[in-house]
Amino acid sequence: MKKISLSSKKNQLRAYVEKHKIAEKLEDALNSCLDKLPEEPFSFLAAKLLELAPPPVVDHLHGRQILDSRGNPTVEVDVYCKINGEVKLMARSSAPSGASTGSSEALELRDKDEKTYLGKGVLKACKNVDEKISPVLQGKELKSLVLLDEIMCKTDGTELKTKLGGNSITACSFALATAGAKLLDQPLFMYLAENFYGKENMPSKFTLPVPMVNILNGGKHAGGKLKIQEFMIVPSKDIPFSQRLKNVTTVYHHLGKLLVKRYGVSAKNLGDEGGFAPLLDTADEALEAIEEAIKSAGFTVGTDIRLAMDAAASEFYDEKTQKYEIVEGEWVTTEELVDWWVALVERHPAICSIEDGLHETDYKGWISMQEKLGDKIMLVMDDVTTSNPRLIKQGIEEKWANSLLLKINQIGTIMEGFEAVRLIHNELQGNVIVSHRSGETTNSVIADLAVGVGAGYIKTGATARGERTCKYNRLLQIEEYLISKEML
Ligand SMILES: C=C(OP(=O)(O)O)C(=O)O
Missing domain, CATH: 3.30.390.10 (Enolase-like, N-terminal domain)
Structure with a gap:
């Protein structure tokens, strides 16, 4: 049998160790193995090495x-x-x-x-x-x-x-x-990407998600009469992430000033996700204020900055009458609500996304809204699918909508989240928005997750309050890293 030299045996073992990630005290273990057992075959030495420095x-x-x-x-x-x-x-x-x-x-x-x-x-x-x-x-x-x-x-x-x-x-x-x-x-996004794509299919370049930034709160996240839960602003995807963040943050501050001027100092109070919570009555009032803030910040509504909304419609739906209270005291049927959405998008053409526009089991309504608006804007499934692959499959088959909000804690594990993303990307060719929850911690895993799975968007609140900004700040770190590695 051909005798392998000590140095090539050492290299072989080093490669083995690399593969098995036996990182700590590697050289010590390697030397001790070869010093004591120079004549032993590779497989014996590899097993011995694992004993000396087992994988973590x-x-x-x-x-x-x-x-x-x-x-x-x-x-x-x-x-x-x-x-x-x-x-x-x-x-x-x-x-x-x-x-x-x-x-x-x-x-x-x-x-x-x-x-x-x-x-x-x-x-x-x-x-x-x-x-x-x-x-x-x-x-x-x-x-x-x-x-x-x-x-x-x-x-x-x-x-x-x-x-x-x-x-x-x-x-x-x-x-x-x-x-x-x-x-x-590894950076967390890379580890997640490796688990998502598999080592052999890892992309050589990554993209950073477009932030859907909460700017004005209603519904359960605020205390007033405004029924729509979230009004968001969406910067252009054609600029670097850091600039996207700078632009939306500028608009956020302009809106704060505008609200105080128009409604008094308490209009600057914040909702659960860091957006302002002025006591407004209608979606039009909120959208007009935001459009004005975009302009006063020096941007063009619709090109530089678009608008997005999360209606959380299940929260203003009455199961008995099967009607929606879209404005306090005004109840509408499903079809009336769908028409209301169509008209709202006509009045505010900068709207690019509506999440949970209907109750979570109003499937007929979802299908009708997808037929009427699905080729114009993103229609996002949240409460209707709860990041659950089984419900997502049903939603795709029945054409409920064209995009998905992904919240890992709705389903439990990141692994199940991967399955949800694959379904939307591969079977619907739709957009995934990785999302925070209204109750958050200063944990930024979802920022890495959005990059790791190639999500087009991230929704993680206002550009204010630590539990929201930590996710945006993590994306700034990832952007810098990717640029330095020429991987963006
Ligand atoms: C983030 C949201 O709020 P919550 O966490 O309260 O569901 C949402 O509804 O999309």
């Missing part, structure tokens, strides 16, 4: 109760890994929480003990992380997020994560992704 594995996870941006408890998870026998804290992440939630969202497990946090405590969910999720992930390698998410889904065994809690599972999924990226010494 999950040691345990720990869940803790923290507060979100509304002052409600949410789940934070720490991931500890074992590297060369030493247990280290690798990453920490947390779950967001919605207010205008779809009825088929993953269960947000709350303690329901009225004496603590008005029943909103999440200690049971944290306990599930420590006692039910941690043991099944112990000893697992962090290379494949999909595999880890799959284990959690199987352990829960229900579509809506009713056993372990969607909040526990989402916080774990986010934390495991963060830990995996750190272990592999």
